[in-house]
Amino acid sequence: MRPDLIETYVRSLTTARRTGLPVTPPQILPDYDEALAIQTRVQATLGPVAGFKVGPRPEGPPLLAPLPAARVFASGAEIPSPDSTGVELEIGFEVMQAPGDAPLHQLFRPRLVMELVDTRFGGDDLEPLQKTADMILNDGLVLGPVLQGWDGHDFDTVQARMTGAGRVLLDGSATVPGGSALANLRMCLDHLGDHCGGLQPGQHVITGSLCGLPWFPVGSTVEATVEGFGAIRAVLVPRAS
Numbered sequence: 001m002r003p004d005l006i007e008t009y010v011r012s013l014t015t016a017r018r019t020g021l022p023v024t025p026p027q028i029l030p031d032y033d034e035a036l037a038i039q040t041r042v043q044a045t046l047g048p049v050a051g052f053k054v055g056p057r058p059e060g061p062p063l064l065a066p067l068p069a070a071r072v073f074a075s076g077a078e079i080p081s082p083d084s085t086g087v088e089l090e091i092g093f094e095v096m097q098a099p100g101d102a103p104l105h106q107l108f109r110p111r112l113v114m115e116l117v118d119t120r121f122g123g124d125d126l127e128p129l130q131k132t133a134d135m136i137l138n139d140g141l142v143l144g145p146v147l148q149g150w151d152g153h154d155f156d157t158v159q160a161r162m163t164g165a166g167r168v169l170l171d172g173s174a175t176v177p178g179g180s181a182l183a184n185l186r187m188c189l190d191h192l193g194d195h196c197g198g199l200q201p202g203q204h205v206i207t208g209s210l211c212g213l214p215w216f217p218v219g220s221t222v223e224a225t226v227e228g229f230g231a232i233r234a235v236l237v238p239r240a241s
Helices: 003-019 032-046 128-133 181-191
Strands: 049-055 063-068 072-074 078-081 084-095 108-117 138-146 157-164 167-175 204-209 215-217 221-226 230-238
Touching: 003 032, 032 063, 032 128, 049 138, 049 181, 063 128, 063 138, 084 138, 084 157, 084 181, 084 221, 084 230, 108 204, 108 221, 108 230, 138 204, 138 230, 181 204
Parallel strands: 049 204, 072 138, 078 230
Antiparallel strands: 049 063, 084 108, 084 204, 084 215, 108 138, 157 167, 157 221, 221 230
16 A cells, blocks of 8 residues: 555545545545545544445445444434535444344344435545545435334335425335345445444444435435335534634
């Protein structure tokens, strides 16, 4: 790995988080391992980890990124937000016991979540590994209701409705990325290892957007329901000046 490159990314990303202003990304791209090393260094400045997001790559190990606990909110809470925030409706899994050989439904419980999305790098054409270094653009997590009585069945297509800023984003069937929430959960378990401390009880794994990546201006209230889970809401309010 290239320590100087990692240090350059860490300085840029921590500056952007401290000031709330995007920065120009370094010109040289990190490789996969360097992007994870950058995540580890940045996350160390942010405090505890609340979980991880996961997604497939065209080749090689999957995209992984920690979710900072400092930006976890209960459904309906007012969320200090930038001028524009992406909000993704997702199926998450809460870790109930340290992952092991037991069936998944004994180790996890499904929870409806919203991922908040923002970028610390300016520009419209960021490379995937730049986004990976920047926590795959994660800016927070909203925790919604738990699915009670889960028997371990998978989630592929769910019935959902989502609205915000006067728009209807979803109203009907919505498919989990890749067609299987459990496959995405297993992908995280297979590849995470001890990255940013590894997966711990009380944390969450989120498995990809049911609604694409819609963006909302500050002041918006984004609401959604998913059959079997219930309702979730994100209230985006201005950050304190």
